[in-house]
Amino acid sequence: MTIKLIQEKFLNDLKDIYPREEINSFFYMLCKSCLNKNRLDLALDPNLELSAENSAVFLEALKSLKKEYPIQYIIGHSEFMELLLEVNEQVLIPRPETEELISWIIESQPEDSPVSVLDIGTGSGCIAVVLAKQLSKSKIDAMDVSEKALKVAKRNAARHNVDIDFFRRDILDGKGLSKTYDIIVSNPPYVRESEKHHMHANVLKYEPDLALFVSDNDPLLFYRHIAKLALNGLAPKGLLYFEINQYLAKDLQGLLEMLGYENIELKKDIYGADRMIRAVKI
Known part of the structure; x- marks a missing residue:
């Protein structure tokens, strides 16, 4: 043929x-x-x-x-910020919005300035791997609740020859971090169960629910736990970055203000939606 x-x-x-x-x-x-x-x-x-x-x-x-099986799962990889990353049904397919979040982090760092970074809910490792490539003098750690996701992330780090310390952790367990970081970044589950009907079938059928959805009763669950963890896990003047649900932007901003973060900044994505937020630990 x-x-x-x-x-x-x-x-x-x-x-x-x-x-x-x-x-x-x-x-x-x-x-x-x-x-x-x-x-x-x-x-x-x-x-x-x-x-x-x-x-x-x-x-x-x-x-x-x-x-409606995702093409990225069929071919076994996804292109993300000019890198090929392995993906399968254990991890989300990286989105362009997450590229914007990473670019914001990189652009905000002084050139060649080494920083320590923790990526919470790393999934495929897309955030951690790109940051390790772009901030080559920095120390990158990454965690996820899913052991299967971590295996994918570790293979992606090896594929691109970057040194990342991966570890398994449930962010909801209430424990503190064993070290402090200059930057903590997370793209946690933020799609409310009531928003499922807006999503494409290929996402609903095949991408991991664990990495996507949160209860309508407590949609800021992961943000709250991570923000509280970061109060002790960030160094003074440390930066907290989130990818966010555009419909919860103001609620999350209020939560961060209540917890004592300062210089809170919302940033829109290429589609004009509130998609990222940054806050400074004082």
């Missing part, structure tokens, strides 16, 4: 589920992963004949896409 016929089959079989542009994006991601060929390569050779083995890979991926 030629690559052109495979692409046509993708477009025809998936047209009732995804927009055409997204289908093509899936197709080219598979081409890069499976064949190491980009869009230009395929345009120059539209009649490229696939081996039976490669054809089977594409057709199996097509079956999964029909079930």
Whole structure:
């Protein structure tokens, strides 16, 4: 089967589920992963004949896409801030909004200034790995409640040759930290159960609930625990960064003020939603 016929089959079989542009994006991601060929390569050779083995890979991926299985889980990785990170059903697929959070941290640091950083709820390790790459003189620690997620994060650190101290910890256990940090960052579960109906099926069906959802009865649960932990876990003038639910921005700002944090700053994402917050421990 030629690559052109495979692409046509993708477009025809998936047209009732995804927009055409997204289908093509899936197709080219598979081409890069499976064949190491980009869009230009395929345009120059539209009649490229696939081996039976490669054809089977594409057709199996097509079956999964029909079930709305995420393309990143199919190919086993996600591109994030120009790095390829392993992902599977044990971890969230990194989002562009999290790239913005990381960029804010990096841009706020004096050049070549070593800092100590703790990433809480590291998941795939996307925040910790990028910070370790970009703040190369710094010491990065990362924790998660999921041992399976930590295994993925450790493989991502090894893939990109960065030294990160990973450890398992439930942030709700009430224990303090064994050391202090200059920066604590977290992208905790912040989607309320009542907001599930706004989410795409591929997220609801396959991405880990543990990393996504929080009860409507206490939507600031993780923020409150982390912010309290950081009161002792941050050095003086230390910075606390969160990725946040845009609908809870003002509530979280009020919580941080009540706990005694200062210079609290909300930051919007590229879509204009309140998506990040930074606070200073005095």
